[in-house]
Amino acid sequence: MNLAGYSLLEGFDGRFQKYEITSVREGDVLSIMRWRNAQIDALRQKTPLTEDKQLHYFREVVFPTFEMEEPPMIILAFLKQGKLIGYGGIVHLDWESRRGEVSFLLDPIRTEDKQFYGQELGIFLSLLKKLAFKQLELNRLTTEAYGNRLWHVQAIEANGFLREGILRQQVSKGDELVDVYLHGFLSKDFEKNEY
Numbered sequence: 001m002n003l004a005g006y007s008l009l010e011g012f013d014g015r016f017q018k019y020e021i022t023s024v025r026e027g028d029v030l031s032i033m034r035w036r037n038a039q040i041d042a043l044r045q046k047t048p049l050t051e052d053k054q055l056h057y058f059r060e061v062v063f064p065t066f067e068m069e070e071p072p073m074i075i076l077a078f079l080k081q082g083k084l085i086g087y088g089g090i091v092h093l094d095w096e097s098r099r100g101e102v103s104f105l106l107d108p109i110r111t112e113d114k115q116f117y118g119q120e121l122g123i124f125l126s127l128l129k130k131l132a133f134k135q136l137e138l139n140r141l142t143t144e145a146y147g148n149r150l151w152h153v154q155a156i157e158a159n160g161f162l163r164e165g166i167l168r169q170q171v172s173k174g175d176e177l178v179d180v181y182l183h184g185f186l187s188k189d190f191e192k193n194e195y
Helices: 026-038 052-067 114-135 149-159 187-192
Strands: 019-023 076-080 084-095 099-106 140-146 163-172 178-185
Touching: 019 114, 026 052, 026 084, 026 099, 052 114, 076 114, 084 114, 084 163, 099 114, 114 140, 114 149, 114 187, 140 149, 140 163, 149 163, 149 178
Parallel strands: 099 140
Antiparallel strands: 019 076, 076 084, 084 099, 140 178, 163 178
16 A cells, blocks of 8 residues: 555645645554544544544555545645644545535644634645645535634634535534534635635
């Protein structure tokens, strides 16, 4: 199995200042597991992950997609000065319709300052849009964000994603039912505002 990264990313420059997106690496997997377990309230995940399950998932599901022409997902490491600070990518890819859903999670320490979080999410989204619309030639990116993290919803909207709907009391988080905010961003909007 090739662990060198997604063949689709060949020639892609995913850097901005001190930040970079690149194919997720085997050494990132356990940090990602810890971050997911610490922020389970922000995810579709219902129960904490174990090391065995996490390693199995990446080895059997994620890494085999690296050489696919049309992978169902593209999972990326988000680096600052070469150090892993988060991860995300494009999941639920529909190549025929040329669309996918944004996935994003930062190291929980980096979420404490909401303004700084918004800045780093913005950098990630800018790099991801460049990948999606320039490299992969997708037409549409979508997001789903939970109402128990309105600061995250605001950061998505501040980065050009248009709110397309709210699914009221859609998801159980803790002891409450929370709304799910749906957003979209089109390739034509990226072309207008290309950096």
